[in-house]
Amino acid sequence: xxxxxxxxxxxxxxxxxxxxxxxxxxxxxxxxxxxxxxxxxxxxxxxxxxxxxxxxxxxxxxxxxxxxxxxxxxxxxxxxxxxxxxxxxxxxxxxxxxxxxxxxxxxxxxxxxxxxxxxxxxxxxxxxxxxxxxxxxxxxxxxxxxxxxxxxxxxxxxxxxxxxxxxxxxxxxxxxxxxxxxxxxxxxxxxxxxxxxxxxxxxxxxxxxxxxxxxxxxxxxxxxxxxxxxxxxxxxxxxxxxxxxxxxxxxxxxxxxxxxxxxxxxxxxxxxxxxxxxxxxxxxxxxxxxxxxxxxxxxxxxxxxxxx
Amino acid sequence: xxxxxxxxxxxxxxxxxxxxxxxxxxxxxxxxxxxxxxxxxxxxxxxxxxxxxxxxxxxxxxxxxxxxxxxxxxxxxxxxxxxxxxxxxxxxxxxxxxxxxxxxxxxxxxxxxxxxxxxxxxxxxxxxxxxxxxxxxxxxxxxxxxxxxxxxxxxxxxxxxxxxxxxxxxxxxxxxxxxxxxxxxxxxxxxxxxxxxxxxxxxxxxxxxxxxxxxxxxxxxxxxxxxxxxxxxxxxxxxxxxxxxxxxxxxxxxxxxxxxxxxxxxxxxxxxxxxxxxxxxxxxxx
Numbered sequence: 309x310x311x312x313x314x315x316x317x318x319x320x321x322x323x324x325x326x327x328x329x330x331x332x333x334x335x336x337x338x339x340x341x342x343x344x345x346x347x348x349x350x351x352x353x354x355x356x357x358x359x360x361x362x363x364x365x366x367x368x369x370x371x372x373x374x375x376x377x378x379x380x381x382x383x384x385x386x387x388x389x390x391x392x393x394x395x396x397x398x399x400x401x402x403x404x405x406x407x408x409x410x411x412x413x414x415x416x417x418x419x420x421x422x423x424x425x426x427x428x429x430x431x432x433x434x435x436x437x438x439x440x441x442x443x444x445x446x447x448x449x450x451x452x453x454x455x456x457x458x459x460x461x462x463x464x465x466x467x468x469x470x471x472x473x474x475x476x477x478x479x480x481x482x483x484x485x486x487x488x489x490x491x492x493x494x495x496x497x498x499x500x501x502x503x504x505x506x507x508x509x510x511x512x513x514x515x516x517x518x519x520x521x522x523x524x525x526x527x528x529x530x531x532x533x534x535x536x537x538x539x540x541x542x543x544x545x546x547x548x549x550x551x552x553x554x555x556x557x558x559x560x561x562x563x564x565x566x567x568x569x570x571x572x573x574x575x576x577x578x579x580x581x582x583x584x585x586x587x588x589x590x591x592x593x594x595x596x597x598x599x600x601x602x603x604x605x606x607x608x609x610x611x612x613x614x615x616x
Numbered sequence: 617x618x619x620x621x622x623x624x625x626x627x628x629x630x631x632x633x634x635x636x637x638x639x640x641x642x643x644x645x646x647x648x649x650x651x652x653x654x655x656x657x658x659x660x661x662x663x664x665x666x667x668x669x670x671x672x673x674x675x676x677x678x679x680x681x682x683x684x685x686x687x688x689x690x691x692x693x694x695x696x697x698x699x700x701x702x703x704x705x706x707x708x709x710x711x712x713x714x715x716x717x718x719x720x721x722x723x724x725x726x727x728x729x730x731x732x733x734x735x736x737x738x739x740x741x742x743x744x745x746x747x748x749x750x751x752x753x754x755x756x757x758x759x760x761x762x763x764x765x766x767x768x769x770x771x772x773x774x775x776x777x778x779x780x781x782x783x784x785x786x787x788x789x790x791x792x793x794x795x796x797x798x799x800x801x802x803x804x805x806x807x808x809x810x811x812x813x814x815x816x817x818x819x820x821x822x823x824x825x826x827x828x829x830x831x832x833x834x835x836x837x838x839x840x841x842x843x844x845x846x847x848x849x850x851x852x853x854x855x856x857x858x859x860x861x862x863x864x865x866x867x868x869x870x871x872x873x874x875x876x877x878x879x880x881x882x883x884x885x886x887x888x889x890x891x892x893x894x895x896x897x898x899x900x901x902x
Binding site for chain 1: 634635637638641642644645646648649651655661664665666667668686711712713715716718719722723724725726728729731734735738740741742744745746747748749750752753768769770771772775779788804829832833834835836840851854855859867870873874877878881882884885886889892893895897
């Protein structure tokens, strides 16, 4: 940099360093607000969450240090593991469902033709609606008395009475899967679309010249070249689903019989329903560890594309 | 001739299949949104019935909106809370990330890369796992159950994305532009405000849209951090209405609330689609 230059005039060098130091300070000042926020509202709470997880921490009254008791307790917490199992099942099912719709949609809107822009926008619109709004919308569509699906199925003669879709685990589960696919397919479509558009047409053309069938081209050219994009969309989808809360809280209230309580939902009810703040923090740390593992895998996949 | 005819028929058939699928799929995606908006304009009694047909049979009515307005302290309190939180989150996110992006892009200082990675990597930590400590910290600061408190949390949650976005925006501006202004004797802030800001406006638009959508729609943190009913944002209020905390569920009113919550998101997206998609794909390409 500039201060490494040999300067003929000996006095200008210290002045340059001083100016440089001032410039460093200005740079630090520019990033200071962002750093302060991250420190106060992210790093400190993160440390606190771990500290709290080592305590019996009621909402009121003195916290008591209990070491790793919360962690040994959560090993035997059947309802936590049930919520974990449910969250993982949901994540696997919803991710497969989202991709089996988003991929065809991305291929469908890849080439620009008349109306393609309209289709892209239409498929994407549910994404910008919040999960809260979408859940309230679908809670109504799924309602047995005033909703759409159950009365419509009855009046079409598909069912012999109005079925309460939210009274049974399977129908609740699949209804929410459909709602989430509707809400998020457009997002994954756009991510996959950027991957598709990143593949040069020459590569596709060369494969075509070599006599590869459309399926072979997709399987042997498109998919391998989209590995990074697919990995990214996959991880975003998995991480988002592992943290699902809004739709299960608003549509199903965790029911029927607490069968759709997700991990975040269980942590929420332990921390802010029963006010076991220390125990809730221990549960949070377990969830956090799982999510960080997923993110680390993500970073590795993105760094070396061959690693998949 | 006949071969020509055959290929144009085939092309027509292909186009019909393409648009047949396209229109059908588009209708499926749009239907729930349209259905909800339509039922919100039915008279109350009709809104209690299944929405078949979806449009108001007995004429358009704003009864559901009038019912919605009655909940709790009045819907405008909650809409005002939501609006205030979103506006403040947008303004603060833009300001903080503008400064940070400029700092990370144009200055050298100790630990620069470490600090940048520190901010970006918070995206890997789910905020759901630190809500309890956040609740306690905000209580200590006297900010629990205040809109200011939740704004600070939202701005922090947006920081990895907004800082990343703004750093890239500044990186894309050639240094010569600034240097010329500095030679003319302009101060650092004058350069940032007069010269650089207009050049990074697309990045600012992206940061602003994402900050708005995230804060307007956020539910879990608002549910936990806002304990006083008067402070509720729209999603928290509407979830309370849906769970029956205000008596029998008036689905017409709930859908008018949904319409109220969806409208700004849809409008903003349709108007500023380009900036939104740019933000989405920034992550996918990088």
